[in-house]
Amino acid sequence: MDHTAVWDNCLQTIRHSVDPQSYQTWFVPIRPVALNSNELTIQVPHRLFYEFLEEHYIDVLKLSLQHALGTAGRLQYRIKTARQENGQAPSTSKTPRGHQSPPPSNPFVIPGMTRPRIESNLDGKYTFDNFIEGDCNSLARNAAKAVADNPSNTAFNPLVIHGPVGLGKTHLLKAVGNRITEKYPNKSVLYVTTDTFTSQLVSSIGNNSTNDLVNWYQNVDVLLVDDIQQLINRKKTQDVFFNLFNVLRQNQKAIVMTCDRPIIELDIEERLRSRFQWGLTADLSAPALETRMAILASKASANQVDMSPQVMEFICYHIQNNIRQLEGVLNNLVLHRGVNNNKEIDLELARQVLKNFVTEINKEITPEVIQRTVAEYYNLDVEKLASATRRRHVVLARQISMFLVKQFTDQSLKGIGRLFGGRDHATVIYSIKTVKDLMETNDDIRKDLEDLERRIRAGHGEGSTTML
Numbered sequence: 001m002d003h004t005a006v007w008d009n010c011l012q013t014i015r016h017s018v019d020p021q022s023y024q025t026w027f028v029p030i031r032p033v034a035l036n037s038n039e040l041t042i043q044v045p046h047r048l049f050y051e052f053l054e055e056h057y058i059d060v061l062k063l064s065l066q067h068a069l070g071t072a073g074r075l076q077y078r079i080k081t082a083r084q085e086n087g088q089a090p091s092t093s094k095t096p097r098g099h100q101s102p103p104p105s106n107p108f109v110i111p112g113m114t115r116p117r118i119e120s121n122l123d124g125k126y127t128f129d130n131f132i133e134g135d136c137n138s139l140a141r142n143a144a145k146a147v148a149d150n151p152s153n154t155a156f157n158p159l160v161i162h163g164p165v166g167l168g169k170t171h172l173l174k175a176v177g178n179r180i181t182e183k184y185p186n187k188s189v190l191y192v193t194t195d196t197f198t199s200q201l202v203s204s205i206g207n208n209s210t211n212d213l214v215n216w217y218q219n220v221d222v223l224l225v226d227d228i229q230q231l232i233n234r235k236k237t238q239d240v241f242f243n244l245f246n247v248l249r250q251n252q253k254a255i256v257m258t259c260d261r262p263i264i265e266l267d268i269e270e271r272l273r274s275r276f277q278w279g280l281t282a283d284l285s286a287p288a289l290e291t292r293m294a295i296l297a298s299k300a301s302a303n304q305v306d307m308s309p310q311v312m313e314f315i316c317y318h319i320q321n322n323i324r325q326l327e328g329v330l331n332n333l334v335l336h337r338g339v340n341n342n343k344e345i346d347l348e349l350a351r352q353v354l355k356n357f358v359t360e361i362n363k364e365i366t367p368e369v370i371q372r373t374v375a376e377y378y379n380l381d382v383e384k385l386a387s388a389t390r391r392r393h394v395v396l397a398r399q400i401s402m403f404l405v406k407q408f409t410d411q412s413l414k415g416i417g418r419l420f421g422g423r424d425h426a427t428v429i430y431s432i433k434t435v436k437d438l439m440e441t442n443d444d445i446r447k448d449l450e451d452l453e454r455r456i457r458a459g460h461g462e463g464s465t466t467m468l
C-alpha cells in the first residue's frame with residue numbers, strides 16, 4: 001500500500017467516527033504525502049489546524065491508523081508552506097523567514113511621504129477578555145488572538161471568520177483591532193464593513209479619485225473587513241478589493257475578514273475566492289447551553305444585573321442560536337425591571353420577555369423537548385435518535401431519551417417506540433432497564449441523568465430537583 005491508499009483507509013474509519021461537517025472541515029483538506037515503513041506523513045494547511053487535530057481528534061486518528069497500519073502505525077504531520085499555498089512548487093526543506101527574498105516594494109508608496117493618520121473605527125468595547133470561549137468558537141478565537149499578538153508575521157493571512165448571524169464574528173474582528181491598537185500603538189488598524197468600502201468606492205468613482213482611495217488603504221497595517229458576503233454582485237468592488245488585497249498581502253499586512261457563510265459558498269470571482277482561502281478559515285457555530293449561560297452571566301454582570309442560575313438556564317434553553325438575541329432578552333429584562341420598581345428578575349418576568357423573542361415557550365414537557373435536550377447534551381443531531389444507527393454513543397443517548405420520555409410523559413411503551421424510529425415495545429423495555437442498571441453502576445451516567453433532568457425542568461421553567 002502507498003501513502004494514498006493508507007490515508008484512504010484511515011478516512012474510511014474517520015468518516016464513521018465524526019460528523020459530516022467536521023469531516024469536511026478537518027479531514028478533507030489533509031493530503032497524504034509519504035509512507036515510510038509504518039510512518040504515514042500527512043500535510044495540514046496550518047499549525048493551528050494541526051493543534052486542533054491533536055486536541056480534538058487524536059483518538060480518532062490513532063484508531064484509524066491502527067486499522068490501516070496496525071498497532072505500530074505512526075503519524076507525522078507536515079505543515080503546508082506559504083509557497084505551496086501560493087501555488088508554487090512545494091519545498092520539503094523549511095526556509096527560515098529571514099532567508100526569503102524581500103517582498104516586492106509597494107509601487108504606490110512615494111518614498112519620503114509621511115503616512116496619513118488612520119482612524120481605526122474601533123471603540124474598545126469588544127475585546128478578547130469579554131469574549132467567552134467554548135467549543136463553538138475556540139478555533140476562531142485562538143486564531144484571531146494569534147493574529148492580534150503578531151500581526152506582521154501571521155501564518156493566517158487572511159484569517160476569515162465565518163458563521164451565522166449573531167454569534168460573535170464582529171466581536172472577534174474588533175477584538176483583533178483593539179488588541180493591536182493597545183499592543184502596537186504605531187500600527188495603523190482599520191475596521192471597515194464591506195458596505196462602507198463599496199460606498200467609498202462609489203463616491204471615489206464619482207469624483208475620479210479611485211487611485212487616491214486605493215493608495216490611502218495601502219497605508220493600513222491591519223485591515224479588518226466585516227461582512228465580505230456583501231461583495232456578491234459587486235463586480236467593481238471585487239476588482240478593486242482584489243488589487244488592494246494583493247498589495248497588502250505582498251507587503252505582509254494582516255487581513256482579517258468576516259463572512260456569513262463558508263468561503264467556498266461565496267459567489268464571487270474565483271481569483272478572489274481562492275485568495276481568501278490562502279490563510280485560515282475558522283467557523284463559529286451555535287454555542288452549547290453551558291457557553292450560552294457563561295455569556296449571559298458575563299453580560300449580566302457587566303450590566304450589574306442579578307439573576308438566579310435557574311432564570312438564566314430558562315432563558316438560555318430557549319435562545320439557542322443567536323447571542324444578540326440573548327443580549328436583547330437581557331436588555332428587555334433590565335427595562336421591565338426598571339418599569340416595575342426594580343422588581344426581582346424571576347421566571348415569570350423572564351417568561352413574559354421571552355414571548356417577544358421565541359414563538360414557543362415550553363408549557364409542558366413533551367417527548368420533543370426531551371429529545372432536543374438529550375441531543376444537545378450529547379452533541380448529536382436530534383434525527384439520530386430515531387435513526388437506525390447502532391453507534392455506541394447514539395444508542396446510549398437513544399436509551400436515555402426513552403427512559404426520560406417514560407419518566408416525564410404519559411406515552412405508552414408502544415408510543416415511545418414509535419417516536420424513536422418505529423422500535424418495538426420490547427426494545428423500549430430493554431432500553432429503560434439498561435438505563436436503570438447503568439444508573440446504579442455508573443456514576444457518569446447517573447450524573448448525566450441528573451443534569452438532563454435539571455435541564456428539562458429548567459427549560460420548562462420549573463425549579464430543579466434531584467432525581468430519585
Ligand SMILES: Nc1ncnc2c1ncn2[C@@H]1O[C@H](COP(=O)(O)OP(=O)(O)OP(=O)(O)O)[C@@H](O)[C@H]1O
Binds near residue numbers: 126163
Ligand atoms: N462568545 C461570546 N462572548 C461574549 N459575547 C458574545 C459572544 N458571541 C457573541 N457575543 C455578543 O453577541 C453580540 C452579537 O455578536 P456580533 O455582532 O459579533 O455577531 P456577528 O456574528 O457579527 O453577527 P452578524 O452576522 O449579524 O453581523 C455582540 O454583542 C457580542 O458581544
